[in-house]
Amino acid sequence: MTKKSRSTSFDIAFRAGVSQATVSRVLRGSPLVNEETRKRVEAVARELNYKVDRRASSLRTQKSGTLALLLFEDPTPDESHINPFFLAMLGSITRACARHGQDLLVSFQQLSEDWHSDYEDSMKADGLILLGYGDYEAYRDKLSALVERGTHFVRWGAVAADQPGVSIGCDNMHGGQLAAQHLLACGRRTIAFVGHASSHYPEFFDRYHGCEAALSEAGLCLDPSLQVDAETSEEAGYAAAVQLLARGRPFDAIFAASDLIAIGAMRALHEAGIRIPHDVSVVGFDDIPMARFSTPPLTTVMQDTTRAGQLLVATLMQLVRDEPAESAMLPAALVVRKSSFTLG
Template sequence: MKDDKPTSFDIAYRAGVSQSTVSRALRNSPLVNEETRLKVQQIARELNYKVDKNASSLRSQQTKTIALLLCEHHGTGNSLINPFFLSMVGSITRASANRGFDLLISFQQFSEDWHADYEDANRADGIIFLGYGDYETFVKKLTYLTEVGAHFITWGPVLEGQPGVSIGCDNFNSAYNAAQHLIALGHKNIAFLGDVSEHSPEFADRYHGFCKALQEAGIAVDPKLQVAAETSEAEGYKATMSLLQRRVPFDAVFGASDLIAIGAMTALEEAGMHVPQDVALMGFDDIPMAAYTHPALTTVQQDTQLAGELLVENLLKLVSGERPESMLLPAKLMVRSSCGAKPFKK
């Protein structure tokens, strides 16, 4: 016997939208514009559409799958993945498998409503976010996820009043220690390359830690020695060329990421400046490539293995009804040749 009960697909057909848009509209999602939302809701009333209780109950069952959503990164060639996150992906995969969970990996940009497309669609029990692009835009989406009761955790900044649970690096103190190292080597005119606006709170924290080290050493913070850059080799190269055009003396460069520092290394070489003889160079992240640049890059190592473990562990706590706290992880200074100091022996 045919079941003539209307479905969300019937509504989608009449409204000329996707089924996932119908799901969002019926939940009053702000991601659906008002005209479409009202149209969908009117059609649902006309069809006397009711939410399928059996389908709803399916969403209470565990899928034993975790969704890992990466921010698409266009500064790293065809891979579209920031190399810093590659080792963390491996750690998350291992931690998930050890707990009997599969991992579903995708890009954040492929979805407009992460909750509807993963948890609501019964594709995953929770979501891990790596990277975020523009933070101001990202946090609005996190706020919505909190409002609809989604289970998610982010790797990134840990800020007061931030929605959800976040695990991140202690960027302030790590950059403070790194800047102290450069100062101890005798450098006083240290440039900082990285976006320090509210759109990049992690880089901003690194800059603030950097500034504190300068101020404690009695060195004035010169705004001309700070150049905005996103995390890519091309951005680091461009920022360094801009710095050189300012004709402000500098004897060291602190890149807010390794990719920025590697781009800076190329620009300095093209300008006839040798690292570390003329300019010391510091990065942040310790991506695998950092140990194989010439000279090898001094940097700040984030513990990606521990980060991956904690992201999975705390997401599953959220799924089970617990309320874990956000946390900052310490980082380690990796002294190599680019700063001019004798590298630490392992």
């Protein structure tokens, strides 16, 4: 253990022949320091490889320079199967934090846990980013509690007027419309919806409503017997499509509430000998990387994760600085691939 003990601002001060306070001023970039002094201190700091102890400065200033990302999924059957969409978000959030000079604490939570308090309460983070699927009704009260406590947080999810706190989300309704309009343009008339469609899953529900709206514009409707519940996983999508097929009602398209569901549903269709897109067109939602590589490649509604991450972090930073911040909806965009469309 030859590890040299870390140098402090006092060591720097001693070597540079100034007071510790001056060292602190230099390192904080205070304008109140003489140019000569600044240079001397900086040189010594560099030489001793000095870095400000962030715990101490944070304790003093009451700002941690850290944001926390809470990822939750309920139930979480298997840790290795994190929704790829969230992982993309995580990537962009990480980058956005770096650009804002913030560190990012990441944690996976169960919806059932007492996550609402931990990070901000223990002063490890200035604010929270909430990301996850799950039953919204169960989740809503926790959001209200966060607002109550004055916790700084932004949430990724459905944007609605009556939501506690600030939310950033995709324009799911419009995304649903785009999907349905595209299917109609492909000549499809009988669209099945695979995914939860209730207020417990507001994002899915908005996608469902968007689909419904586009259909009714075309004088058609979304037959409730062609809707099957599914949470977002390949397995759930598979099981739901099997169930859908078992009902024996004809359909010529599936709009899945997420890409994972769509990919699972395609597996079920394939096993049933149904040709995609010849017999049934399939459209997903998210545009996860896998969507390009499914068989056939999946037509889907893209959510812009890069912009989402940036906006999430920028908005949270406003909140942290006690500036007003607003919920916002990001546009959805259709990505056409071969699962929906056939020239023949």
